[in-house]
Amino acid sequence: MPDFKDILDIHPNPCVIHINFVPKYANNAFAKFSGMACAEDVLSLPSIRVLFEEEHWPEAQRRYNHAIETGIPTPPEVINHMDLKGNPMIAEITDKVIDWYGEKAMCTFVSVVTDQIRRERTLRDMANRDDLTNLYNRRYLLDLFSERHAAQQRRQYLAMADIDHFKRINDTFGHPVGDLVLRRFAQEIEDFTAPDEYAFRLGGEEFALLIWADNHTEATTRLERLRVAVQDCEVRVSHPNSQPLSIGCTISIGATVLEATEDFLTASLRADEALYIAKKTGRNRVINYDASSEDKPDVG
Numbered sequence: 001m002p003d004f005k006d007i008l009d010i011h012p013n014p015c016v017i018h019i020n021f022v023p024k025y026a027n028n029a030f031a032k033f034s035g036m037a038c039a040e041d042v043l044s045l046p047s048i049r050v051l052f053e054e055e056h057w058p059e060a061q062r063r064y065n066h067a068i069e070t071g072i073p074t075p076p077e078v079i080n081h082m083d084l085k086g087n088p089m090i091a092e093i094t095d096k097v098i099d100w101y102g103e104k105a106m107c108t109f110v111s112v113v114t115d116q117i118r119r120e121r122t123l124r125d126m127a128n129r130d131d132l133t134n135l136y137n138r139r140y141l142l143d144l145f146s147e148r149h150a151a152q153q154r155r156q157y158l159a160m161a162d163i164d165h166f167k168r169i170n171d172t173f174g175h176p177v178g179d180l181v182l183r184r185f186a187q188e189i190e191d192f193t194a195p196d197e198y199a200f201r202l203g204g205e206e207f208a209l210l211i212w213a214d215n216h217t218e219a220t221t222r223l224e225r226l227r228v229a230v231q232d233c234e235v236r237v238s239h240p241n242s243q244p245l246s247i248g249c250t251i252s253i254g255a256t257v258l259e260a261t262e263d264f265l266t267a268s269l270r271a272d273e274a275l276y277i278a279k280k281t282g283r284n285r286v287i288n289y290d291a292s293s294e295d296k297p298d299v300g
């Protein structure tokens, strides 16, 4: 029967055995993971805690105490980790209580899952994005709505934005040029949003925004600024057989303040109604509808 250390020494996963974080055994993979030269250097440490950022210490202690007291293994934990050389990585920690020459000790295995987690995050992000414009898509807007919580200091607004007479652009210049206009507009609303705000393409030439404002006037003023920015913007298209084209467009925006816990359907009906009014009353305008607003849709 080979000694377990002979097996662990050549195991590719970092492994350390410790009693209350005092190292008793470490394999070479653990030394490499920690940014140390060899396993002996790990064993010379008074505590392996120093190898992990301080923010992880309380949770590591809690997991250790729980596992030692109950013998029940804690579920694997994924942490952001930085080794002593400053290399960032994502690590999955798996613990198991073992008998260490008559004492209870913790055997900890580490899997570096940086690539896997990054791939998963990229895939998740791709599923939430629109192919043509790379803005967020309707699915992500619905996800955000299901995660909204009440008691925000500022007010959140849902705005529906729709390019005016977009069909004419397609019909006059062709679908690929229409796509260019959609991309240019997407860039415009992406630039408009603050880091904690979102821009979505819902489909076709329909877009949405989730923005913050202190009050109705601020929301309207900001959306007006977006409307004017789009009006002033030109998409230049070069063509080998003709003069370069310069295409402009305008947008209509319907917005509404969000009640704390309302669902997407309720809020989007109000924003859509406001957009409908914006279109019906001449396009290239912002209608911001909330209970205190003077822009109450007057559908009739």
Ligand SMILES: Nc1nc2c(ncn2[C@@H]2O[C@H](COP(=O)(O)OP(=O)(O)OP(=O)(O)O)[C@@H](O)[C@H]2O)c(=O)[nH]1
Pocket (backbone or CB within 6 Å): 132, 162, 163, 164, 165, 166, 167, 168, 170, 174, 175, 176, 177, 178, 179, 182, 203, 204, 205, 279, 283
């Ligand atoms: N180029 C391009 N066109 C699209 C895409 N998706 C939808 N469309 C076109 O968008 C146009 C939408 O036209 P309408 O719904 O009639 O609206 P509109 O012409 O913008 O008129 P109003 O909204 O009333 O101002 C149609 O011609 C669709 O074919 C796309 O991905 N790319």
